[in-house]
Each structure stands twice: as structure tokens, then as C-alpha cells.
Amino acid sequence: MKLGQKLLQFRRSQAFVLALLAGTMAVIFVAIGVTTYLSLKLVAAEAAAHESREHLLRMARVTSLGELTASIAHEVNQPLAAVVTSAGACRRWLAHDPPSVENAQRAADRVVEQANRASAVIARVRGFASGKPPQKTVFDFNDLVHEIVTLARGQIDDDDIALRLYLRDGLPMVEADRVQIGQVLGNLLLNAMEAIGTSAEPAREVEITSEMHGPGRIRFSVADSGVGFRPGEVEHLFDAFWTTKKDGIGLGLTISRSIIEANGGHIWAEANESGGAVFLFSLPVEARTSA
Amino acid sequence: MNTPPSADEASEPIVYVVDDDRSVGASLEDLLASVSLRTRLFGSVQDFLSFELPAAPSCLVLDVRMPGQSGMDFLGHMSELGLHLPTVVITGHGDIAMGVKAMKVGAIEFLTKPFRDQDLLDAVYHGIEIDRARRAREATDAELHQRWASLSPGEQDVARLVVDGLLNKQIAADLDVSEITVKVRRASAMRKLGARTLAELIRQIDRMSSA
Numbered sequence: 067m068k069l070g071q072k073l074l075q076f077r078r079s080q081a082f083v084l085a086l087l088a089g090t091m092a093v094i095f096v097a098i099g100v101t102t103y104l105s106l107k108l109v110a111a112e113a114a115a116h117e118s119r120e121h122l123l124r125m126a127r128v129t130s131l132g133e134l135t136a137s138i139a140h141e142v143n144q145p146l147a148a149v150v151t152s153a154g155a156c157r158r159w160l161a162h163d164p165p166s167v168e169n170a171q172r173a174a175d176r177v178v179e180q181a182n183r184a185s186a187v188i189a190r191v192r193g194f195a196s197g198k199p200p201q202k203t204v205f206d207f208n209d210l211v212h213e214i215v216t217l218a219r220g221q222i223d224d225d226d227i228a229l230r231l232y233l234r235d236g237l238p239m240v241e242a243d244r245v246q247i248g249q250v251l252g253n254l255l256l257n258a259m260e261a262i263g264t265s266a267e268p269a270r271e272v273e274i275t276s277e278m279h280g281p282g283r284i285r286f287s288v289a290d291s292g293v294g295f296r297p298g299e300v301e302h303l304f305d306a307f308w309t310t311k312k313d314g315i316g317l318g319l320t321i322s323r324s325i326i327e328a329n330g331g332h333i334w335a336e337a338n339e340s341g342g343a344v345f346l347f348s349l350p351v352e353a354r355t356s357a
Numbered sequence: 358m359n360t361p362p363s364a365d366e367a368s369e370p371i372v373y374v375v376d377d378d379r380s381v382g383a384s385l386e387d388l389l390a391s392v393s394l395r396t397r398l399f400g401s402v403q404d405f406l407s408f409e410l411p412a413a414p415s416c417l418v419l420d421v422r423m424p425g426q427s428g429m430d431f432l433g434h435m436s437e438l439g440l441h442l443p444t445v446v447i448t449g450h451g452d453i454a455m456g457v458k459a460m461k462v463g464a465i466e467f468l469t470k471p472f473r474d475q476d477l478l479d480a481v482y483h484g485i486e487i488d489r490a491r492r493a494r495e496a497t498d499a500e501l502h503q504r505w506a507s508l509s510p511g512e513q514d515v516a517r518l519v520v521d522g523l524l525n526k527q528i529a530a531d532l533d534v535s536e537i538t539v540k541v542r543r544a545s546a547m548r549k550l551g552a553r554t555l556a557e558l559i560r561q562i563d564r565m566s567s568a
């Protein structure tokens with residue numbers, strides 16, 4: 067019953083996202099016993115809720131609200147098409163003589179699965195449109211890396227991934243929204259693990275670095291030995307709803323970028339020389355030390 | 358499944374679905390299977406192009422927005438590639454302009470997601486019938502050409518002049534042969550072309566020169 071389990075798992079993770087938005091996270095944590103992977107997903111999903119209206123407006127300027135709406139419509143219509151088509155198939159299987167119950171059941175399962183997918187898209191979009199502006203504090207970035215890594219440790223080990231940290235000692239403090247930056251890190255780490263998961267390469271490595279980036283800025287990078295980018299892909303990475311994953315939503319990087327920019331930084335991606343991808347972002351250091 | 362073993366696997370219709378969204382693809386495959394149509398799924402235009410198409414009556418269901426070449430772009434280039442598949446275009450965010458464009462580049466139907474299952478099936482059945490008719494036409498044309506090629510040059514000359522409306526006597530004079538020879542060649546040409554009457558011969562040769 068591998069398929070059934072997968073569906074169940076899928077529904078569970080969707081339930082998580084929705085529950086999160088309803089603010090019942092703690093209960094769910096206890097109720098289902100969240101895996102590290104899912105908690106990372108949660109961190110990523112939570113980022114959506116922190117998105118600022120201001121950003122939506124800014125985005126409306128770059129892409130035009132029409133384009134954004136078209137993107138959202140496309141993303142919702144996709145699962146809806148699968149729902150309607152599968153429901154049609156289900157009805158037709160039942161109309162067979164004798165009724166093909168097993169096939170009908172499978173079609174009905176797909177209806178549920180795809181309806182959940184549509185609602186997850188809506189949930190993300192809603193989070194996207196109603197967030198708080200960044201709450202800036204002064205903090206040690208390397209500490210934050212250790213925190214997120216601890217959260218992800220179980221999954222990293224399960225996936226048999228070698229994680230290396232090259233964190234520069236004595237870096238100045240960062241001034242940004244610590245929760246949001248944690249979400250970006252979680253997002254990048256999650257993407258890195260997913261990229262390694264779909265790669266056939268024997269190397270399974272993730273490298274996180276931190277260092278100075280000119281005066282007044284610190285630069286961070288997450289490099290992986292995963293599938294890397296196909297030609298022409300790099301320009302689209304940060305586009306809303308751009309995804310190459312079967313169950314991807316394509317908002318992780320969109321949101322990450324808006325967070326980093328709202329915190330006065332930049333984020334970009336490069337190909338990793340040894341194969342795989344590198345995501346880098348810079349943030350301003352504490353105002354007092356940067357002058 | 359209790360489908361009877363088909364007499365001719367190659368003549369059983371097949372539907373190609375090219376959509377990067379696997380769930381949409383899988384649900385379409387399921388819907389088509391529920392009405393006993395076989396399907397092949399492709400995640401991109403490129404994948405589809407690397408597939409050797411069997412000689413069965415077929416219809417293509419093509420998504421517009423995909424990574425790599427877009428469905429619309431591909432549709433515009435299909436005839437250049439020698440592909441004559443009737444195509445149903447489906448899209449996640451369609452507008453009238455896009456629909457007009459799709460029909461202009463040769464789609465037989467344009468459906469926006471989510472579409473009604475019956476609309477999709479109707480379009481696919483229609484596409485398969487168009488393709489079946491084209492294949493039948495091509496097969497007859499090919500057979501006719503083959504038969505024509507089996508005629509000797511002398512027989513071909515006689516057949517052409519018969520169709521032009523000349524009498525045996527005139528043909529004999531024209532080709533500088535005896536009237537008996539014309540009669541023999543004419544009978545042989547009719548037999549080889551499988552034409553029983555003069556009218557049939559005229560129709561076949563007409564059709565061949567227009568093909």
C-alpha cells in the first residue's frame with residue numbers, strides 16, 4: 067500500500083500548512099509527531115505568513131498585478147483540471163458494467179489529493195498577501211545556522227548527506243528579522259536536500275559558509291551537490307510559482323527573495339563548480355559596527 | 358480488464374498527452390482509459406519528439422505552458438516537422454487571444470483548465486476521426502501510386518490518352534503503334550489499376566495527379 071501511504075503523508079503535510087495558518091501549530095506538533103523534514107517545511111510555509119503587503123505592491127510593479135493573477139489562476143486551475151477530469155473518470159468507471167470499483171476508488175483518491183493541492187496553493191497565496199513587516203533585531207548569524215542545522219539534523223542524517231559548515235569566526239552581528247532569516251535558511255536547506263534527493267551523483271554534500279562581503283555586509287551561501295540547474299533555469303528560480311518538482315509550489319525562493327530584500331539584502335544563485343547549485347545572500351551588519 | 362484481444366494493435370487509436378503537470382496528465386490518462394482509449398504521457402515537447410510514433414489513428418492533447426518549448430510554439434512548427442496530428446490545446450490560463458492564436462496555428466480545439474470531461478472527450482474523438490480519415494486517404498493514394506508504377510511506360514502512355522478522351526484509333530496514330538497494341542495495353546492498364554470501367558480509370562488518374 068505504498069500509494070495509499072504516500073497520499074496519506076501528502077494529506078498530512080497539507081493539513082500542516084493549513085493548521086499552521088490557523089495558529090494551532092503546537093497542538094499538531096504533539097498530535098502527529100512532526101519529523102524534521104516536515105518542521106523544515108513548516109518553517110518554509112511560515113515564511114509565507116510573514117510576507118508584507120508592501121512587497122506585494124512592489125511585485126505588482128515589477129510583474130504587473132495581471133501577470134501575478136494569471137500565475138495564481140494557472141496554479142489553481144492545474145489541480146482543478148485534475149479534480150474535474152478525475153471526477154469524470156470516476157463516474158465513468160462506476161458506469162461500467164460491472165462497475166470498476168477499484169479504478170473508481172483510485173480516481174476518487176486523486177480528486178481528494180488534487181483538491182488539497184489547490185487549497186494549499188490558496189493558503190500560500192493568502193499568506194503571501196497578508197504579512198507583517200520585518201521585526202529587526204541584532205543577532206549572531208552563525209548561531210542561527212547552528213539552530214537551523216540542529217532542526218534539520220535528523221533528516222540530513224537519514225538522507226545520508228554530509229553537511230559542512232565554514233562559518234567565519236568573529237563576524238559582526240547581523241541586523242535583520244531573525245525569524246525570517248531562519249525561514250530563508252530553512253528554505254534553502256530544504257531545496258538543497260531535495261536537489262540531492264533527485265540527483266544520481268554519488269556525492270551528497272551540503273556546505274554552508276559565512277564571511278564578510280565588502281564593508282558592512284555579511285554573505286552567506288548554501289551549496290549542494292544536487293541536480294543543479296538546466297540551461298535557462300537560473301532566470302526563473304525566483305519567479306512566483308516556478309517549480310520543477312512534482313509536488314512543488316514554487317514560492318519558496320520567491321518568498322526568500324522578498325524577505326532578504328525587505329531586510330536590506332540581496333539573494334542570488336550560481337552554478338556550483340563541482341556540479342549542483344549555490345544560493346547566496348547578503349545582509350547588512352549591525353548599524354553601530356558598520357560605520 | 359476484459360478488453361478483447363485486438364485484431365490489429367496498430368489500428369487501435371492512441372492519444373498523446375503532453376503536459377508537464379503529472380497530475381493533470383495522469384487524470385487525463387485515467388479518463389481516457391475509462392472510455393477504453395489508450396494514452397501515452399509526455400512531460401515535455403522534447404520527450405514527445407524523441408518518441409517513435411506508431412502508425413495508429415491518433416490525437417494530440419497539448420498543454421500551452423511548459424518548461425522548454427511551449428505547446429503553442431511547437432504547434433506552430435508541427436507541419437514543418439512533417440507531423441499532421443490533430444491537436445487539442447489545453448491551458449491553465451487561457452484568454453480569447455490565446456484561443457484565437459491556437460486555432461490559427463492549427464488546433465482543432467482549445468480548452469481552458471478546468472475543462473468539462475465530455476468536452477475533452479468529444480474533441481479527442483473528433484481528432485481521432487480526422488486522423489483516421491487522413492490515414493485512409495494516404496493509404497489509398499499510396500496504393501494507387503504503386504499500381505501506376507507497375508504499368509509499363511507504353512501502358513502509362515495509353516492510359517493517359519484514354520483519360521484525355523482519345524479513341525483507340527487516335528491513340529494508335531498518336532503513339533505510332535497498331536490499334537491492336539493499344540487495345541492490349543489499355544486492357545492491361547485497366548487490370549493493373551483495378552479499374553473496371555473507363556469512369557473509374559479517369560477518377561483514379563485524376564486523383565493521383567491531384568495528390
Ligand SMILES: Nc1ncnc2c1ncn2[C@@H]1O[C@H](COP(=O)(O)OP(=O)(O)O)[C@@H](O)[C@H]1O
Pocket residue numbers: 257258261290292293294295303308309310311313314315316317318319320342343
Ligand atoms: N538547490 C537547488 N538545486 C537545484 N535547483 C533548485 C534548487 N533550489 C531551487 N531549485 C529550483 O528552483 C525551483 C523553485 O524553488 P522554490 O521556489 O523553493 O519552489 P519549490 O521548492 O516548491 O519548487 C525548484 O523547483 C527547483 O527547480
Ligand SMILES: [Mg+2]
Pocket residue numbers: 253256257318319
Ligand atoms: Mg522549495
